[in-house]
Amino acid sequence: MNTNNIESISPKETPVTATGWVQRHPIAAFILVAMLWSWSIWSLLFLFIKPGGLLQNPPPITFVFVVVGGFGPTISGLLITYLVYGRSGMQALGRRLRHWQVGRWWAALLVIPAITAITPLLRWLAGYPVDFSTMLSLLIPGLLLGLTAGLMEEFGWRGFLLPHLLKRYAPFAASLLVGLIWGGLWHGYADYFGLGGKGLAFWPLMLLVGPILLSAWALVLTRVYQGTQGSLLLSILMHASLSSSALIFGQTYATLSEEILWTAISVGVAWLGSMLFWWMTRHAIV
Helix, strand or coil, X not given: CCCCCHHHCCCXXXXXXXXXXXXXXXXXXXXXXXHHHXXXXXXXXXXXXXXXXXXXXXXXXXXXXXXXXXXXXHHHHHHHHHHHHHHHHHHHHXXXXXXXXXXXXXXXXHHHHHHHCHHHHHHHHCCCCCCHHHHHHCHHHHHHHHHHHHHHHHHHHHHHHHHHHCCCCCHHHHHHHHHHHHHHHHHHHHHHHXXXXXXXXXXHHHHHHHHHHHHHHHHHHXXXXXXXXXXXXXXXXXXXXXXXXXXXXXXXXXXXXXXXXXXXXXXXXXXXXXXXXXXXXXXXXX
């Protein structure tokens, strides 16, 4: 067992206290803290914008709440790691953060951007207007957004949640569970502030870009996690490539029906690409 991974560290003693409950139920505790932190702070957005207003030139202060609330998974991952495993758990997390010697797995950083770029290419081939100059102008903002998102979330999703789920479930099932928690529970509420103004279209769009899409990406990130013996550094950078791609290759649509159709196509492409990556890397796991 790789000593960088949290699976190899024994929990501390579990007295009958609140901390003891956390140590006996680490997954539930992680989810609870992450959701409470993020949802409570994001709820303050209602003071400044209506549902869906996050994409309609909101006041700058809203982004402060978005970012601070977005640190919920990382804060929860660090806190629960310390409560369950103590200093040894934090040291193991630090080793995983410094683990950069992952060989050819560095090339995996190109996987999600390459898959995401297929959608604007398909739209261009289908005769829809595609603004390639805007994509180029979003390169730097996209990279900054991606790195921020990776730091806000990955100490939680792949730093804490995935290794604990892998104690109980096969990698494919554990990936889907991460995708549902990450994309459905946590991201679903965040998406409400960006998509909530679209009426009933919010529901198919939220499901597509939330749990369905992020479950596909979770498969890719799990494979990279396995192949790199839990490198948290590469998980953060993989998340950065995911979020950057979403901004850079994001499209504008003339109607809601067009948006739903092309979002579904994009998610379908993501699933095909993720399953292909899962299959191609099946013999590459250390």
